[in-house]
Amino acid sequence: MPVITLMSIFSSYLFFLFSGIGTVDLQLNLKPTRNDSGQVLINIYEDETNFPYHPSQSIAVPKSKLRDTNFQLPLALANGTYAITLLDDENNNGEMDYNWMGLPREGFGFSNNVKPNLSGPPSFEDCQFKIGTSDNQIMIKWVYF
Numbered sequence: 001m002p003v004i005t006l007m008s009i010f011s012s013y014l015f016f017l018f019s020g021i022g023t024v025d026l027q028l029n030l031k032p033t034r035n036d037s038g039q040v041l042i043n044i045y046e047d048e049t050n051f052p053y054h055p056s057q058s059i060a061v062p063k064s065k066l067r068d069t070n071f072q073l074p075l076a077l078a079n080g081t082y083a084i085t086l087l088d089d090e091n092n093n094g095e096m097d098y099n100w101m102g103l104p105r106e107g108f109g110f111s112n113n114v115k116p117n118l119s120g121p122p123s124f125e126d127c128q129f130k131i132g133t134s135d136n137q138i139m140i141k142w143v144y145f
Contacts, residue, residue, distance in 0.1 A: 026075040028074075036064070039089050044075070045084070048124035083128050085108065085111075
């Protein structure tokens with residue numbers, strides 16, 4: 001019985017030890033938001049299937065951590081193609097709010113600093129970037145209306 005317990009502990013240790021293999025740190029640089037209210041939502045997409053509404057991974061960052069001129073967030077991602085969207089969620093409701101004309105009330109951003117057009121948000125293809133083929137550092141600029 002103790003051998004099984006030691007073996008399972010050893011197996012778990014090896015899994016956690018090597019689970020980071022094949023990942024790269026992406027350095028995401030953000031400028032400060034227009035105010036200190038709420039949080040910033042960072043949404044990561046691994047493919048175009050769910051872009052831009054259902055991210056593969058979402059990270060909420062309190063704005064208290066964004067007071068520096070450039071906030072840097074290291075993200076461990078596997079080599080591959082990704083897109084990122086940002087939301088300046090000023091009221092902490094987890095979604096974009098719109099004014100009576102249908103324009104966003106809160107700030108947003110897309111990787112590659114792609115701007116939306118009148119027909120809607122940009123495509124995954126426009127926003128995509130590759131991890132593991134460059135310096136793995138991106139900056140996304142805020143868009144406010």
